[in-house]
Amino acid sequence: MAEQQERMPVMADVARLAGVSHQTVSRVLNDHPNVRAETRERVLAAIGELGYRRNSSARALVTRRTGVIGVVAFATTHYGPARTLTGIEHAARAAGYFVSVVTLNEVTRSEVREAMEHLARQAVEGYVVIAPKRAVIEAMPEWAGGAPVVAVEGGEAPDLPVVCVDQRGGAHQATRHLLDLGHRTVAHIAGPRDWLEAEERVAGWRRALEEAGAPAAEPRYGDWRPRSGYEIGRAMAAEGALPSAVFVANDQMALGVLRALAERGLRVPEDVGVVGFDDVPEAEFYSPPLTTVAQDFTEVGERAIRVLVDLLGGGGAAGPPAREVVHAHMVVRSSCGAVRR
Amino acid sequence: MAEQQERMPVMADVARLAGVSHQTVSRVLNDHPNVRAETRERVLAAIGELGYRRNSSARALVTRRTGVIGVVAFATTHYGPARTLTGIEHAARAAGYFVSVVTLNEVTRSEVREAMEHLARQAVEGYVVIAPKRAVIEAMPEWAGGAPVVAVEGGEAPDLPVVCVDQRGGAHQATRHLLDLGHRTVAHIAGPRDWLEAEERVAGWRRALEEAGAPAAEPRYGDWRPRSGYEIGRAMAAEGALPSAVFVANDQMALGVLRALAERGLRVPEDVGVVGFDDVPEAEFYSPPLTTVAQDFTEVGERAIRVLVDLLGGGGAAGPPAREVVHAHMVVRSSCGAVRR
DNA sequence: GCTCCGAATGTTAGCGCTAACAATGGTCTG
DNA sequence: CAGACCATTGTTAGCGCTAACATTCGGAGC
Numbered sequence: 001m002a003e004q005q006e007r008m009p010v011m012a013d014v015a016r017l018a019g020v021s022h023q024t025v026s027r028v029l030n031d032h033p034n035v036r037a038e039t040r041e042r043v044l045a046a047i048g049e050l051g052y053r054r055n056s057s058a059r060a061l062v063t064r065r066t067g068v069i070g071v072v073a074f075a076t077t078h079y080g081p082a083r084t085l086t087g088i089e090h091a092a093r094a095a096g097y098f099v100s101v102v103t104l105n106e107v108t109r110s111e112v113r114e115a116m117e118h119l120a121r122q123a124v125e126g127y128v129v130i131a132p133k134r135a136v137i138e139a140m141p142e143w144a145g146g147a148p149v150v151a152v153e154g155g156e157a158p159d160l161p162v163v164c165v166d167q168r169g170g171a172h173q174a175t176r177h178l179l180d181l182g183h184r185t186v187a188h189i190a191g192p193r194d195w196l197e198a199e200e201r202v203a204g205w206r207r208a209l210e211e212a213g214a215p216a217a218e219p220r221y222g223d224w225r226p227r228s229g230y231e232i233g234r235a236m237a238a239e240g241a242l243p244s245a246v247f248v249a250n251d252q253m254a255l256g257v258l259r260a261l262a263e264r265g266l267r268v269p270e271d272v273g274v275v276g277f278d279d280v281p282e283a284e285f286y287s288p289p290l291t292t293v294a295q296d297f298t299e300v301g302e303r304a305i306r307v308l309v310d311l312l313g314g315g316g317a318a319g320p321p322a323r324e325v326v327h328a329h330m331v332v333r334s335s336c337g338a339v340r341r
Numbered sequence: 342m343a344e345q346q347e348r349m350p351v352m353a354d355v356a357r358l359a360g361v362s363h364q365t366v367s368r369v370l371n372d373h374p375n376v377r378a379e380t381r382e383r384v385l386a387a388i389g390e391l392g393y394r395r396n397s398s399a400r401a402l403v404t405r406r407t408g409v410i411g412v413v414a415f416a417t418t419h420y421g422p423a424r425t426l427t428g429i430e431h432a433a434r435a436a437g438y439f440v441s442v443v444t445l446n447e448v449t450r451s452e453v454r455e456a457m458e459h460l461a462r463q464a465v466e467g468y469v470v471i472a473p474k475r476a477v478i479e480a481m482p483e484w485a486g487g488a489p490v491v492a493v494e495g496g497e498a499p500d501l502p503v504v505c506v507d508q509r510g511g512a513h514q515a516t517r518h519l520l521d522l523g524h525r526t527v528a529h530i531a532g533p534r535d536w537l538e539a540e541e542r543v544a545g546w547r548r549a550l551e552e553a554g555a556p557a558a559e560p561r562y563g564d565w566r567p568r569s570g571y572e573i574g575r576a577m578a579a580e581g582a583l584p585s586a587v588f589v590a591n592d593q594m595a596l597g598v599l600r601a602l603a604e605r606g607l608r609v610p611e612d613v614g615v616v617g618f619d620d621v622p623e624a625e626f627y628s629p630p631l632t633t634v635a636q637d638f639t640e641v642g643e644r645a646i647r648v649l650v651d652l653l654g655g656g657g658a659a660g661p662p663a664r665e666v667v668h669a670h671m672v673v674r675s676s677c678g679a680v681r682r
Numbered sequence: 683g684c685t686c687c688g689a690a691t692g693t694t695a696g697c698g699c700t701a702a703c704a705a706t707g708g709t710c711t712g
Numbered sequence: 713c714a715g716a717c718c719a720t721t722g723t724t725a726g727c728g729c730t731a732a733c734a735t736t737c738g739g740a741g742c
Contacts, residue, residue: 351697
């Protein structure tokens with residue numbers, strides 16, 4: 001491959017070698033009809049011989065399509081977002097798109113705005129934004145400058161297509177499961193207040209308690225990280241504010257809670273039943289193995305791309321924005337014990 | 342912003358509004374000297390008024406630079422790779438580059454090759470590849486088609502710039518720490534055989550044992566996942582092959598080991614001392630809190646971009662390929678106990 | 683045989699931008 | 713004050729590709 005360094009071959013070089021016009025080469029590359037089979041072969045052979053690769057910039061310039069999808073991601077070191085991102089990337093690639101990623105340090109209006117502007121400079125055709133805070137969701141269409149946007153975990157965004165997990169249903173199931181085990185009520189350690197996912201989980205928990213006529217203490221709010229679960233768990237135990245069951249808004253915080261309980265000599269599930277949310281791969285090996293709610297993050301990513309690609313292809317003037325809800329299901333392990341009557 | 346839908350403004354529109362030639366607009370945008378301050382102001386004002394944004398494809402076509410760095414990532418649901426990816430993205434963006442990502446399902450030659458080809462279609466200027474297997478590292482320069490490649494966690498790649506963590510040193514520290522606590526020897530649960538990082542950690546462990554004149558049993562090989570740690574831990578305990586201390590090649594497997602020991606009624610650290618590797622955020626809250634080796638993944642990502650950007654800018658014909666080694670340091674918690682004499 | 687048609691191919695004209703060169707006008711120097 | 717020089721701006725020519733139109737040619741229809 002010594003000639004590669006000299007000058008990349010262009011379409012005209014292929015055309016010359018194949019004895020056709022450059023337009024015919026273009027037709028072959030774009031699968032146009034009306035190219036004789038024998039001509040196509042010749043062109044393909046020339047392409048192979050020269051190691052020709054079409055110049056994407058020139059193509060994008062004239063077609064006005066870059067084939068790039070911009071992804072604004074957040075908290076990618078966490079299992080859920082990371083899986084979602086992977087799902088997005090795979091689906092996008094399968095659909096023939098490139099994926100350009102920006103990861104946020106925090107979800108603030110200015111960071112999201114900056115991220116989308118960065119992507120706009122690259123002329124992305126559309127956006128997938130994983131930014132589960134209300135303040136951000138609302139401002140996104142404006143920043144997109146006319147390009148389609150799909151919000152992942154966007155709650156009930158007013159006029160934005162959304163793909164999300166049924167957080168509320170999952171939280172409801174988890175709480176219900178604990179109530180069914182005979183617990184009089186269930187405490188809740190929630191995610192941060194301004195997070196849509198946290199709000200939804202609170203709502204699902206509250207509804208399950210209401211349906212059962214169980215008293216609902218005010219939830220405690222953590223920050224998703226294990227430490228916050230640990231500290232809240234410790235505080236609750238110290239205050240004697242610990243009921244016999246706790247629904248924790250994610251597995252990481254649940255791990256912190258387990259640790260706090262262990263330090264105080266409380267046994268799980270005998271003294272306190274604990275349920276988490278997310279089903280991270282580690283959850284099965286916590287002490288004790290954690291009952292939790294599993295989400296199909298890959299599915300979320302794939303659906304997000306499906307919605308976006310539809311929007312990109314079909315023009316998108318078809319009724320109200322899509323809203324895809326992915327089901328969540330419980331995974332029962334030993335942290336909530338057996339049924340007590 | 343109603344006019345956006347009609348037709349995106351181009352440089353000529355800005356020029357007309359500002360009363361200059363399009364070339365002057367281009368000069369302003371590219372920070373050329375020799376533009377009168379007052380003219381620059383007028384152009385900037387026109388840009389603002391029209392909401393003009395330069396067409397990246399046209400620019401790329403003529404400059405022959407897309408400003409895109411291709412990243413081949415793997416195992417992004419794990420803490421380390423995810424952090425590295427984030428570091429790469431941030432550093433690239435700060436350096437004015439876009440980041441296009443492909444995530445691999447598995448690290449095989451064909452997958453890596455396909456990923457790099459996908460990125461080549463987008464005309465990336467260079468690659469950062471997180472693909473810590475020897476078979477893959479070797480073939481990468483060929484696939485890059487002349488574009489610079491930086492390998493992350495690439496061990497000692499023959500003629501490829503590499504950025505990696507001092508795995509061997511970290512493993513050595515961990516093993517040494519256990520020996521210093523008075524353990525006669527230290528068992529090792531390693532990562533998969535074909536992973537460079539796993540090999541390095543084995544090497545560091547082995548060297549520490551040799552230096553201390555301690556007997557080294559053959560390591561057991563896991564797959565990085567908690568389950569494999571769990572199963573190996575169980576097997577070792579059942580066989581009575583468990584010494585008083587174990588160095589586990591990552592925190593996830595260590596979690597599995599802790600679980601296996603707990604199930605058998607063995608106490609950590611009293612009966613068995615355990616040390617992990619990675620310092621995932623959860624490690625502090627395992628039962629017991631895990632002593633482990635912390636790696637600065639963000640630093641790795643940043644350095645990888647620094648090396649690549651140097652290569653992209655400076656031509657790169659400056660001596661042997663770069664080799665950046667990031668330090669690893671121990672984080673002592675309670676899983677290995679206090680010094681016993 | 684002549685027209686007409688459609689398949690196959692070629693020719694031309696940009697897409698929006700930057701690089702290279704050209705032109706202008708003012709300042710400095712001797 | 714001529715000539716040189718420099719800062720500033722304009723003009724022109726592509727980058728490599730696709731879309732639109734033009735051309736060629738063989739066969740069908742009358």
